[in-house]
Amino acid sequence: MTAYIPFARPEIDEDTIAAVSEVLRSGWITSGPQVQRFESELAAYFGGRPVRVFTHATAALEVAVRLASVGPGDEVIVPAMTFAASANVVALAGGRPVLVDVDLDSRNTDAARIEAAITPRTRAIMPVHFAGLPVDLEPIYALAARRGLRVIEDAAHAMGASSRGRRIGAQGDLVAFSFHPNKNMTTIEGGALSFRDPGELERAERLRFHGIRKLPGGGMDVLEHAGKSNLSDVSAAIGIAQLARLERFNARRGALARRYLEKLGGVSGLRLPAAGHAGHAWHLFAPLVDFDALNTTRERFIQAMHARGIGVGVHYQALHLFEAFRRLGYRAGDFPNAETIGARTVTLPLHTQLRDEDVERVCEAVKASVRQAK
Numbered sequence: 328m329t330a331y332i333p334f335a336r337p338e339i340d341e342d343t344i345a346a347v348s349e350v351l352r353s354g355w356i357t358s359g360p361q362v363q364r365f366e367s368e369l370a371a372y373f374g375g376r377p378v379r380v381f382t383h384a385t386a387a388l389e390v391a392v393r394l395a396s397v398g399p400g401d402e403v404i405v406p407a408m409t410f411a412a413s414a415n416v417v418a419l420a421g422g423r424p425v426l427v428d429v430d431l432d433s434r435n436t437d438a439a440r441i442e443a444a445i446t447p448r449t450r451a452i453m454p455v456h457f458a459g460l461p462v463d464l465e466p467i468y469a470l471a472a473r474r475g476l477r478v479i480e481d482a483a484h485a486m487g488a489s490s491r492g493r494r495i496g497a498q499g500d501l502v503a504f505s506f507h508p509n510k511n512m513t514t515i516e517g518g519a520l521s522f523r524d525p526g527e528l529e530r531a532e533r534l535r536f537h538g539i540r541k542l543p544g545g546g547m548d549v550l551e552h553a554g555k556s557n558l559s560d561v562s563a564a565i566g567i568a569q570l571a572r573l574e575r576f577n578a579r580r581g582a583l584a585r586r587y588l589e590k591l592g593g594v595s596g597l598r599l600p601a602a603g604h605a606g607h608a609w610h611l612f613a614p615l616v617d618f619d620a621l622n623t624t625r626e627r628f629i630q631a632m633h634a635r636g637i638g639v640g641v642h643y644q645a646l647h648l649f650e651a652f653r654r655l656g657y658r659a660g661d662f663p664n665a666e667t668i669g670a671r672t673v674t675l676p677l678h679t680q681l682r683d684e685d686v687e688r689v690c691e692a693v694k695a696s697v698r699q700a701k
């Protein structure tokens with residue numbers, strides 16, 4: 328029997344497990360010395376910018392949205408092709424996620440689409456570095472500066488990505504990362520926020536811990552209502568070990584993606600993702616399959632892949648077609664590219680433990696599943 332190939336899989340080595348055991352035995356398991364060390368190593372990784380870590384990227388985005396003063400009546404521009412968390416945090420703050428379409432190949436949005444969606448109520452722009460392919464940031468930041476807008480980058484896919492030779496997270500305004508097990512590095516659950524303005528750190532720390540300010544003498548005050556999203560030392564210890572291996576992880580992802588591109592080039596009915604960007608973090612490898620032209624459905628394709636022992640994901644369905652977004656007034660037809668991606672995308676296995684021969688197996692299965700469809 329051949330082994331099942333999942334579409335994502337974290338890589339945790341024995342040293343990491345030993346480091347976690349040490350934290351568990353230390354007597355201090357929630358936020359403490361490991362979190363401090365993880366934050367300072369992340370700061371060094373991002374060229375000295377301050378970084379704070381959270382229980383997940385969604386919490387980092389929630390804090391970013393509050394730092395950007397998004398409240399009732401405010402709008403934040405978000406691509407229609409992303410994970411629901413990007414837009415949910417805006418709605419949860421009482422704001423309105425104003426969706427924009429993306430490019431069919433890069434899956435990213437751009438300054439022109441964003442500019443067309445700006446209104447007097449726009450507070451912030453949230454570009455998403457989809458699948459780890461960096462958004463073209465320069466025109467977006469130029470636009471934000473011209474219009475006086477904050478930029479919150481959803482870099483959940485983009486740990487280790489770079490744009491014009493500079494790391495995502497080492498530039499920009501507020502940049503959020505995810506360390507969910509499916510992402511390029513993990514802390515089990517976890518996230519980080521990289522800051523341009525060190526003056527926002529104190530408030531960010533409050534927002535991740537009940538709005539509390541500690542007073543000299545041991546007392547405290549609660550300055551504003553806030554939730555709780557501090558990372559544990561156990562997770563931070565995993566993050567420290569993962570960060571040390573990130574370059575290797577991403578190099579392997581890149582090599583596997585190039586192999587896919589080579590093996591799947593020219594397969595009819597398949598549209599491959601944009602490639603050739605040197606700073607791509609290759610979080611996902613997700614071609615578009617024209618199921619209609621192949622006279623089949625995504626469900627049948629996924630079943631056929633499963634039958635060959637291969638996991639396939641869907642990243643993502645278009646946001647505006649979900650019930651909660653339809654309630655905001657969005658309709659089918661609003662964002663044609665996001666809809667096409669949402670209907671045709673399939674995420675093929677891409678993780679550091681995938682072997683070259685696994686890629687061969689996946690590609691053969693894709694070709695067979697596409698043929699079988701006819």
Ligand SMILES: *Cc1c(COP(=O)(O)O)cnc(C)c1O
Pocket residue numbers: 382383384385386409410412413455481483484504505506507516517518
């Ligand atoms: C994974 C993901 C998030 C949320 O990350 P969590 O760490 O699970 O909260 C946000 N945005 C995008 C684009 C993601 O892929």
